[in-house]
Amino acid sequence: MRLLTPLRRARTTATAVGAALLVALPVGLPSLTLSAAHASPGDPAAQVSELLAKVHRLQARAKAAEHRYSATISGVARSVNTSIDADQAATDAQIRAANAQVELYDRVRGLYESGGPLASYAAVLDSGSVTSAFDRNEMVSRVVTAQVAGVNSILREATAAQQAADAAEKVERAKIHAQRSVADVANHVQALLEAQRALLKQADQRLAAVRAAEAALQAQSADFSSITNDAIANLRILAPSSDYLSLYRSAAGNCSGLSWTVLAAIGQIESGHGRNNGPSSAGAMGPMQFMPATFEHYAVDGNHDGVANIEDPADAIYTAANYLCANGAGRGPSALNAAIFHYNHAGWYVAMVLKLAGMYAAQYT
Numbered sequence: 001m002r003l004l005t006p007l008r009r010a011r012t013t014a015t016a017v018g019a020a021l022l023v024a025l026p027v028g029l030p031s032l033t034l035s036a037a038h039a040s041p042g043d044p045a046a047q048v049s050e051l052l053a054k055v056h057r058l059q060a061r062a063k064a065a066e067h068r069y070s071a072t073i074s075g076v077a078r079s080v081n082t083s084i085d086a087d088q089a090a091t092d093a094q095i096r097a098a099n100a101q102v103e104l105y106d107r108v109r110g111l112y113e114s115g116g117p118l119a120s121y122a123a124v125l126d127s128g129s130v131t132s133a134f135d136r137n138e139m140v141s142r143v144v145t146a147q148v149a150g151v152n153s154i155l156r157e158a159t160a161a162q163q164a165a166d167a168a169e170k171v172e173r174a175k176i177h178a179q180r181s182v183a184d185v186a187n188h189v190q191a192l193l194e195a196q197r198a199l200l201k202q203a204d205q206r207l208a209a210v211r212a213a214e215a216a217l218q219a220q221s222a223d224f225s226s227i228t229n230d231a232i233a234n235l236r237i238l239a240p241s242s243d244y245l246s247l248y249r250s251a252a253g254n255c256s257g258l259s260w261t262v263l264a265a266i267g268q269i270e271s272g273h274g275r276n277n278g279p280s281s282a283g284a285m286g287p288m289q290f291m292p293a294t295f296e297h298y299a300v301d302g303n304h305d306g307v308a309n310i311e312d313p314a315d316a317i318y319t320a321a322n323y324l325c326a327n328g329a330g331r332g333p334s335a336l337n338a339a340i341f342h343y344n345h346a347g348w349y350v351a352m353v354l355k356l357a358g359m360y361a362a363q364y365t
Contacts, residue, residue: 051199073228238272261364266340267287287317
């Protein structure tokens with residue numbers, strides 16, 4: 001459960017900011033201009049001009065920070081998909097190797113029993129054109145040796161693919177666990193946006209330049225939200241093992257209204273359904289990535305062995321269901337969103353969990 005700064009307030013529109021600016025000028029003040037050169041330091045125009053200059057500088061910094069945030073969160077999403085691709089490649093290679101071994105056994109059996117795929121070779125040996133037993137054995141040896149060499153080549157490919165998958169899994173999961181970098185960049189964007197709002201609230205004049213700054217801030221907030229949506233649009237689900245699937249379903253049954261797909265989505269993001277249990281750089285552990293103190297507080301002995309173990313899949317998944325339920329999951333969509341946010345304090349995390357949960361529901365129901 002990594003503690004990330006919430007970004008939801010970044011979506012607040014500039015309407016509230018505009019309301020704070022509806023302060024009329026005192027009667028009798030001269031016409032205002034944004035040129036500080038024509039106003040004294042205490043003149044409202046000079047104060048507004050200075051505030052707007054600061055806002056414009058912050059807007060430029062916020063745009064640069066949003067680009068960094070986009071690259072960081074997109075990297076997390078790519079890491080989820082890359083680990084799935086590597087695992088699928090290794091599985092395909094293992095299937096090819098197994099099929100090649102079966103084919104080899106069939107051919108060798110056919111060679112010696114005058115049946116099966118190599119019956120034609122046996123016919124040549126019995127035709128009388130090869131009279132020497134030595135020659136017969138040599139031909140058989142060549143056929144078998146060629147087949148064995150082919151199978152060994154496929155087996156080497158399968159081994160290499162599995163090693164590549166393991167390496168990719170380790171690298172990509174390490175990237176996913178490095179979510180603190182996402183938080184740091186996102187916090188920077190949030191701080192810049194909040195600083196802009198604070199400056200705009202100080203402006204006490206209804207000036208066209210202030211309205212333009214508000215519109216720019218609103219556009220930046222919308223861009224910030226779209227970055228998260230674009231990053232998770234192409235996510236794919238990672239099929240859990242039958243044991244994990246059963247645990248997700250049974251654990252969700254302990255919280256009325258909580259779908260097992262939410263647990264499956266969290267399990268995929270946090271550990272790839274137990275493929276990489278950490279610990280994370282923040283100290284989170286186990287298939288559902290709990291901080292030890294949090295796990296101890298909400299721990300459930302899921303497999304009824306008398307011990308609640310943070311690394312045990314049953315205990316971790318049942319504890320996650322208990323934690324979500326205690327924070328409102330099962331009491332409707334809004335409460336579910338809040339519970340997921342409580343699990344990992346990030347708006348993008350809530351969106352990612354809900355996206356994957358919907359995909360699990362479509363795939364398994």
